[in-house]
Amino acid sequence: MTRTSLTQLEARDSFIPRHLGPSDTEQAAMLSTLGYASRAALIDAIVPANIRKKSELALGQFLDPMPEEAALAKLRGLAAKNKVMKSVIGQGYYGTHTPTVVLRNIFENPAWYTAYTPYQPEISQGRLEAILNFQQVITDMTGMGIANASMLDEGTAAAEAMTLIQRVGKSASKVFYVADDVLPQTLEVVQTRARPLGVEVKTVAADKVGEVDTCFGVLLQYPGVNGEVRDYSAAVEKLHAAGAMVVVAADLLALAVLTPPGEWGADVVVGNSQRFGVPLGFGGPHAGYMATRDEYKRSMPGRLVGVTVDAQGNQAYRLALQTREQHIRREKATSNICTAQVLLAVMASMYAVYHGPQGLERIARRVHRLTSVLAAALSQLGYQFANGTFFDTLTVKTDRAAELHATAIEHGFNLRRVDAGHVGVSIDETITRDDIAALYKVFAAGVAGAPALDIDALDAKMADQFPGQLARASTYLQHPTFHRYHSETEMLRYLRSLADKDLALDRTMIPLGSCTMKLNATSEMIPVTWPEFSNIHPFAPNEQTVGYREMIGQLEDMLCAATGYAAVSLQPNAGSQGEYAGLLVIKKYHESRGEGHRNICLIPSSAHGTNPASAAMAGMQVVVTACDANGNVDLADLKAKAEQHSANLACVMVTYPSTHGVFEEGIQELCDIVHSHGGQVYIDGANMNALVGVAAPGSFGGDVSHLNLHKTFCIPHGGGGPGVGPIGVGAHLAQFLPNHRSTGYARNEDGIGAVSAAAYGSASILPISWMYIAMMGGAGLTAATEVAILNANYVARRLAPHYPVLYTGHDGLVAHECIIDLRPLQDKTGISNEDVAKRLMDFGFHAPTMSFPVPGTLMIEPTESESKAELDRFIEAMITIHAEITKVERGEYDKMDNPLKGAPHTAEVITADEWKHAYSREAAAFPVASLRKQKYWPPVGRADNVYGDRNLFCGCAPVSDYE
Structure with missing residues (x-):
């Protein structure tokens, strides 16, 4: 028996071969197919010599790869330098309870987090329904006509709303007013966005917004950053009469009890859905939101999920009105946003599904009642407030601000640092009676003769502390989806049923060119839910975020080393x-x-x-x-x-x-x-x-x-x-x-x-x-690049006899992706790249990128994480599809009635009593033998894009679907 050294045994713990799909033996076989002796020789043939990097990545302390356990331990050490406090800072970010069924089955579930953008709707029906739920939540809570699939955050949503109303409004003014109680970070993002566009941003006292001079729009905060809940209806009426439009940044939980902005005249409503079950996470990611009037839907930035029908007339979901986006309109696009915050929007939507309207109102009323109790208690101590009304936020007048902050930290709380004469307290759903008692002690410290706190006695005297005319009277979330899944059993099964409809990396290779769908390793994902990372407020004091900022600094250094910047x-x-x-x-x-x-x-x-x-x-x-x-x-x-x-x-x-x-x-x-x-x-x-x-x-x-x-x-x-x-x-x-x-x-x-x-x-x-x-270290990162290029060239070389490969370099080699040209085949047979994309679903594959950057093509990127076996499975599917196209060309298949035009084939279609096609059920469902052992069934047939854009129905499935 050959003796293995300790060094060799330790090397087996390396993460690198876990990340790289092909083994050394498989890589050698692929290199042989390409005619190269080594990866280095292949890379030398592809990368221009004058830019080819010869030295190892200068990753400093991270040069050598770390085993997974060691990397987690090192990161745990950094996380331990953070101090997790109860932050009642507010200012747009709040403590929240992520329902554990959502945490485990969405946030920590690769079926949800490894999925791609739902550009192929037939294999994305689960997440499209979840996003549609989000859109329904936003439209209902805000009282607006239509909402998009999420924005990046509240600040950028407000900036996008500013440019939206400038596009659709009738005013020629270049002035945009922002109320002085808008979140400070939102104002700064709006100012950044406005400057290069020649928009002048002016601030105005929140109680004077109805008196501003000529402008194209105004941004309001509801409730304001200092807690005030204002009735803006009269001011909005004046603004509209003067030709201006109104954007409102609204707190989603507050809208469970406050009159929604859509009912008092808002043109656009934006905000953040973070407090619907998404952790603080030091500021993100969270799903911002935007809702507007229905007539502005074609000008609204971001993605929009709508309802259409499939080839069999069944309801299907899809991304709608995509001609608004940059891929089509380029510099004339409504926005440069080509992404959303889908995973976080899904979490927020499921928070609403799990709690339902009664649960949301209960949470909101509890938050408001605890805030009211605290206000009454602080009034007993002689404190006064800068805000006379509130939902969840008090701005307390004090000449002891520094002392109060220090005392609060001693008791485990962060107050909002307003200025020398004020401190802020924002109550959220995580705050308990004990927390109210602790906060009372903070403010009572140093107050002579402070009375004992009796929460129940104070509660008995409490009425709502916002204007009565702003109490919400309208209903929301009346769709059955928000009433059916309140037990964990039902919720668990609902989430599973949605995930089962989709294709993500946990099932199959996703060979999208330009999109790099590679392994998201479990060890990489685990730290995201550590409290030391997930429960930190973005405006917490620096001394509480030492580990976070040290980790960020190290990552910046790593990226500098990788890029040469x-x-x-x-x-x-x-x-x-x-x-x-x-x-x-x-x-x-x-x-x-x-x-x-x-x-x-x-x-x-x-x-x-x-x-x-x-x-x-x-x-x-x-x-x-x-x-x-x-x-x-x-x-x-x-x-x-x-x-x-x-x-x-x-x-x-x-x-x-x-x-x-x-x-x-x-x-x-x-x-x-x-x-x-x-x-x-x-x-x-x-x-x-x-x-x-x-x-x-x-x-x-x-x-x-x-x-x-x-x-x-x-x-x-x-x-x-x-x-x-x-x-x-x-x-x-x-x-x-x-x-x-x-x-x-x-x-x-x-x-x-x-x-x-x-x-x-x-x-x-x-x-x-x-x-x-x-975990990869310098050598591992380089190997990942080399294997990505190797995989792409192997796929291109294997497919070249069947499909022309566009745009190759020396020796017919490509970089990390290849473009195959379907146009010659389409000219002969009428089979398009879309037909091939849909047919791949019958094989259990997500399609490559369609028609970008060249119309009529497919761009394939296999990434370094895919094994040779998976690459060969994809290649087999593509070669089989080529054989089917050849049958169309020879007349063995009808030009319109063939497996490609009929794809994707659902289980309902395959098992129907009547089979209307000239090709067999077997050819439709099991084009290769391996599918008999493991088969993904697309939940819907081919979605009708034209019908969907002409009949946009942007909301949850009709109630009739549940009858």
């Missing part, structure tokens, strides 16, 4: 936000040099639609540059346009490797051209997973890149969100990274304003990427 900001909470922030940094850099006139952004025609949309939002003018016949940026055209716009050139936005899946040879020349004309190079990091360890954008000419941590660095997609889109910048741009001045986070005085509602964006999911990098 000098500094990173983790504030942007989506890729689109990263693009926007990066462009604002470039804009601020030019302004600092007296060149604020530079506003031309060059963007290749192949770019993702968010690029031109982000440039437009940043106040830049988009100039499109051509691509050549091979899909590469046409350097001659780019050079000509750089020269033409030299005096005003701000930047170029280029994706690398290209959107076409190729390492373009001329990337350094492109950077040199733009730099020679005074511009900056923005390298879109969407494909960074093909660069880590083999090339670094900050080293080959990039000035700014955003990264998608939800792609390259393993944060899961969650059905379309959450995401993190940090930006890395060169040393000359570091001083311009985002601040968050409203909450005391000032990175550099020269920095841009806040782009997200919290200083560190979606902080609570950053441990996922920290764990991934710590």
Whole structure:
């Protein structure tokens, strides 16, 4: 028996082979298929020599990979440096109880968190129904006509609402008023968004909003940050008469007892659904929301779930009105947002499903009653309040603010730091009678003759402490969904039934090009629910968040090492936000040099639609540059346009490797051209997973890149969100990274304003990427990139005899993804890429990316996490589908009645008494033998997109469905 050394035994504990799908033996077989002796030789043949990184990633203390247990222990040590307190800070963030059935079966369930955006509705019916529930919750609670599938957070939702009413309103004014009791972080995000658009943001006293001069809109907070609950109905009437529109940022729980803004005239209502069961998480991720009047639905940003019918006439859900989005409209899009906060919106929706309307009202009334009791108790002590009405927040007048904060911390509480003469207290659903007693002691300390607290006696005297005319009279959440699942048994089965309808990574490979659906390892996910990360308020004192900020600093250093940049900001909470922030940094850099006139952004025609949309939002003018016949940026055209716009050139936005899946040879020349004309190079990091360890954008000419941590660095997609889109910048741009001045986070005085509602964006999911990098180390990260490229080339080579592969480099090689061209086959047979996408569902696969970046194609990205066996299973499916297309071409299958046009085939269709097709049931359901052992049945047939857009029904399924 061969002796194994201790070092070899210890190496077996490595996480790296857990993350990488193909074994060493499988990799050798794939390399043999491609004709290369090693991964290094393959990478040398693909990556241009002038950008190829030869040295190991400089990851410092994280250079060597850590076993899973060791990484968890190290992160646990950082988490222990945080101090979990009861925060009654409020200001948009509240303690909440996540129902444990939701915690275990959604938040911690890979069936939900590894799903992709529901662009293929037939295999996304479960999460589409859950999102539809969310939309119903928002429309009902706000009293508005329609709501979208969620926003990134409350601050950015308010900013999006500002631009929405400017688009749809009739006023020519460029002035937008914000009431002075709007959340400070929301005001800062709105100011950041307004500046490049030429919108003037003015503040106005909340009780004077009806008296403002000419403007296109006003933003109100309901209740205000200091707790006041105001009746704005008369002011709104005056504003409408003057041609202005009204945006209201509303507390969702308060709307269970307060008259909804839709009933007193609001045009748009925005907010945060965090207190519907989503942990604080140091500021995110949480699902913001937006609701508006039905007539504005085609101008509303973000995703929208609607109802349609399938091929058999059965009801189906789908994403509706997608022509509003950037993929189609580019710089003319309603917004640059290409994501949502789906996982968090689903959690919030299920909080409402679990509690129902009676439960929500009970929680809201309990919160209000405890606040009322505390107010009465503090009044006994002689305290007075800055707010005369309230739902859950008291702003207490005091000349002992510093002393009260110190005493509160001794008792385990964080109060809101308002100013030297006030402290704030916001009660939430986690606060108990004992907590009220403890808070009373805090305020009673130092008060002579303080009476004993009798909560029941005070409660007996309490009436509602908000204006009587604002007491909610209308019903909400009357649909059966919100009345049926209140026992845990029923709720558990409902969640399981929804998950069973969907395809996620826990069932199958998701070969989407440009989307990087890779392993989200359990050890990466576990720390997200640790209290030291999940139960920290974003505005907690710094001394309580030492571990959080140390972890964030380490992650920033890791990302700097991976990208070659000098500094990173983790504030942007989506890729689109990263693009926007990066462009604002470039804009601020030019302004600092007296060149604020530079506003031309060059963007290749192949770019993702968010690029031109982000440039437009940043106040830049988009100039499109051509691509050549091979899909590469046409350097001659780019050079000509750089020269033409030299005096005003701000930047170029280029994706690398290209959107076409190729390492373009001329990337350094492109950077040199733009730099020679005074511009900056923005390298879109969407494909960074093909660069880590083999090339670094900050080293080959990039000035700014955003990264998608939800792609390259393993944060899961969650059905379309959450995401993190940090930006890395060169040393000359570091001083311009985002601040968050409203909450005391000032990175550099020269920095841009806040782009997200919290200083560190979606902080609570950053441990996922920290764990991934710590467990992979420098060599592991490089191996992940190399295997991703190997897998993509293996798939491309195997499929090339059956489908033309577009845009290859040397020796027919691609980067991390490949584009197969269905157009020649469609010309011969009428079979489209959509038919192939739907047919793949019968094989149990999610389709590749359809018609992007080239219409009529499929873009395939297998990622490094897929084994050779899974790749071969997908290849078998694609070859079988090609054989079916060939039968259509030969006339063996009818052009309209064939397995591809009929796909996907539901169990109902296959088992129906009558079979109306010329092809067999067996061919439809079991095109390959392995499906007889394990079969996924699509829950609906092909969704009718045209019907859905013409007959948008944006709400829960009709009550008749339950009769």
